[in-house]
Amino acid sequence: MKHKFAKMSCLDVYLSSLSTKEYQKIKMKIGSNAIRFMPLQSWDVYISHFHELIHLSKIEADVHQVSVFAEKFSWDVNMKDLFKKADYDALIITDADQKILWVNDGFSKMTGYSKKYAIDKTPRFLQGEKTDVQSKQQIRLHLKEHKVFKDVIYNYKNDNSLYKCEVKIVPLFGANNNLHYIALEKEVG
The missing domain is CATH 3.30.450.20 (PAS domain)
Structure with missing residues (x-):
């Protein structure tokens, strides 16, 4: 069974690196589909x-x-x-x-x-x-x-x-x- 968070986009990685203040600034520009913070699943990056x-x-x-x-x-x-x-x-x-x-x-x-x-x-x-x-x-x-x-x-x-x-x-x-x-x-x- 595939894990529901197995696929991450570059945007996910970028968003997870932002502070709350930085995220609030760009929140409206990226839309609601991109709002998924999750832990990084691999150290390969x-x-x-x-x-x-x-x-x-x-x-x-x-x-x-x-x-x-x-x-x-x-x-x-x-x-x-x-x-x-x-x-x-x-x-x-x-x-x-x-x-x-x-x-x-x-x-x-x-x-x-x-x-x-x-x-x-x-x-x-x-x-x-x-x-x-x-x-x-x-x-x-x-x-x-x-x-x-x-x-x-x-x-x-x-x-x-x-x-x-x-x-x-x-x-x-x-x-x-x-x-x-x-x-x-x-x-x-």
């Missing part, structure tokens, strides 16, 4: 918005943490430019020798390795048998040039499964010729 809020919250936390490092090392970087249109799953901050200083939660989700495990290693621990030698050489060359670059490399997750990783690496220059790198990484098809 809200869930995509909720997921977007979670995603934005994670980005905000990442930006905050990178800002803390930027202040600590006096990096000459504009955070808005760094994260403008940034599409990443994982963030990695390394020193000039590529020793990992910090990774975000997305790194653990993408690779299966804990943050604690990654710290003080180099990203090379993610490489393996099928990691292309030419890709590794290309990345080393770009790092020596101290310029922003994007490349794709095959890495390995903690469970030994292979994944294709798009990496954008940005050199970060600070006081006293201090050099660090941030890698914005995304698993790609």
Whole structure:
């Protein structure tokens, strides 16, 4: 048996969100057929918005943490430019020798390795048998040039499964010729 409130229109959802005062203002314009307040039967309307809020919250936390490092090392970087249109799953901050200083939660989700495990290693621990030698050489060359670059490399997750990783690496220059790198990484098809 169908529930008599199973079908809701967009107008129903809109009306249920109004305050009494707002509703009184438009009551005469909408007619008597639309006057049916009922509880929302599904969170489907809200869930995509909720997921977007979670995603934005994670980005905000990442930006905050990178800002803390930027202040600590006096990096000459504009955070808005760094994260403008940034599409990443994982963030990695390394020193000039590529020793990992910090990774975000997305790194653990993408690779299966804990943050604690990654710290003080180099990203090379993610490489393996099928990691292309030419890709590794290309990345080393770009790092020596101290310029922003994007490349794709095959890495390995903690469970030994292979994944294709798009990496954008940005050199970060600070006081006293201090050099660090941030890698914005995304698993790609």
